[in-house]
Amino acid sequence: MAYDGQLLKGTVSIMVLKLLTENDRYGYQIIRELEKRSESVFLLNEGALYPVLHKLETDEQISSYWEESGGRKRKYYHITPKGTELFESKRQEWADFAGMVSKILKEFRRGQLCTST
Amino acid sequence: MAYDGQLLKGTVSIMVLKLLTENDRYGYQIIRELEKRSESVFLLNEGALYPVLHKLETDEQISSYWEESGGRKRKYYHITPKGTELFESKRQEWADFAGMVSKILKEFRRGQLCTST
DNA sequence: TTGACATACATAAGAATCTTATGTATAATG
């Protein structure tokens, strides 16, 4: 992981759900896709992803099915209506949270003009 | 905590360092200040903050001194040059990380116009 | 003056989620 691993906590499942809102995908594919989209910033390892997928499935936010493609058996995941709903609220939560952290990190800098928003 | 506690991981020490770049502060004061600035979104509890302060001190990013004020003994923390330096890089790291997560969560939405930035 | 509450420090047990390591198996590639 290019970034302090702690920052990642809680965001993996949100990003996984995001990818699954677009298409059904299998685990290994999710890792490669996140790597690609983040320009190799998020180098998720399998030991991190698979437990997250299993937990999301237990929570019925995603479901799975095995499919053979490209001569390989792959476990595809599909987002459920519950997962879609939770994703939307988690996305909002992330936006609010990240906005608040950024605000605090910027606030009250000496010599900086503060304009109302 | 109003938000999924996992999102907080890794951000507490950055926000603490931020407050200490402004003024020396004591622990209890940091909790109240974060609560106030975040509009009660970040309700840090003492069990979370004190270990973070102790670790930052062990890492020599902050130093401490006891002072009596308002009839009470308070342990004040002061950011060191090392802490200031690390804060600046962590702030940048946070901005990059948060920007990347937000980008991924927004990306490729169906029916959405994508404009170059 | 006494009991409740806020202030102020601290630590310990437990939960969640990551890293690193390990294991199994198959396909592709040189």
Added chain:
DNA sequence: CATTATACATAAGATTCTTATGTATGTCAA
């Protein structure tokens, strides 16, 4: 035929949060 990539999985360990608990002092109202 050996190495690498693909593809699944789990376990041990680290970190950092929550919740609970403990100690002590100051303030304020009944």
